[in-house]
Amino acid sequence: DSFTNAGNWNTTVEADRVPIAGDTVVFNDASDCAMGGGAVPAAGDFAGWNMTGYTGDFEFTGSNIEVDGDVILDANSFLHDGTLEVSGDLTILTALPDGFVITLDGDGDVSANVPLNRADLVVNTAGTHTAITDGYWDSFTHGVVGATYNPNNQAHAIAGTIDYDGD
Numbered sequence: 365d366s367f368t369n370a371g372n373w374n375t376t377v378e379a380d381r382v383p384i385a386g387d388t389v390v391f392n393d394a395s396d397c398a399m400g401g402g403a404v405p406a407a408g409d410f411a412g413w414n415m416t417g418y419t420g421d422f423e424f425t426g427s428n429i430e431v432d433g434d435v436i437l438d439a440n441s442f443l444h445d446g447t448l449e450v451s452g453d454l455t456i457l458t459a460l461p462d463g464f465v466i467t468l469d470g471d472g473d474v475s476a477n478v479p480l481n482r483a484d485l486v487v488n489t490a491g492t493h494t495a496i497t498d499g500y501w502d503s504f505t506h507g508v509v510g511a512t513y514n515p516n517n518q519a520h521a522i523a524g525t526i527d528y529d530g531d
Contacts, residue, residue: 365395385410386411387410389410389413391414397423399422399427409430410430412434412452413436415436415439416438418439418440422442423442423443424444425443425445432452432470434450434452434454435448437460439458444463447465449467450466450468450470451469451470453473454466454468456481457478460481462482464483470489471492474494474495482501482523484524485499485501485505487507490509492511492514493512493513494514495513497518498521499515499519499521500521501520502523503522503524504528505526507529
């Protein structure tokens with residue numbers, strides 16, 4: 365079903381309204397969700413994104429999802445052609461597809477102990493990010509002076525490239 369179908373959502377503000385900028389998006393059933401280009405609010409970022417226990421398939425194409433708060437990713441499967449920008453804590457509970465791009469734009473912690481994860485991780489802010497679990501990434505890019513990615517004695521496996529241009 366489409367992310368833009370208002371009948372799929374029940375917000376604390378009003379029923380049957382698509383999530384807009386400032387909302388925390390919560391997936392709480394097994395329905396598949398497709399988020400096509402233009403489905404993301406143009407006027408700002410989501411406050412949070414929670415997929416804890418979500419068992420549907422999630423597809424977003426041609427969209428960039430920006431979340432000012434915490435993000436929990438969990439789904440039966442992910443299909444994608446966009447990026448996810450996270451300013452808060454990032455928790456990954458499911459394998460992400462090859463080429464899925466996650467950009468850290470805040471100073472949240474990272475928990476991604478999913479051995480089959482194939483996402484690309486980009487540190488894009490001068491904040492401090494601490495690994496809470498082991499990390500499994502397809503590539504790792506750290507290109508911002510003043511940014512800190514603290515592996516916190518957690519094992520990290522990077523299948524592809526490591527690009528470290530920060531200080």
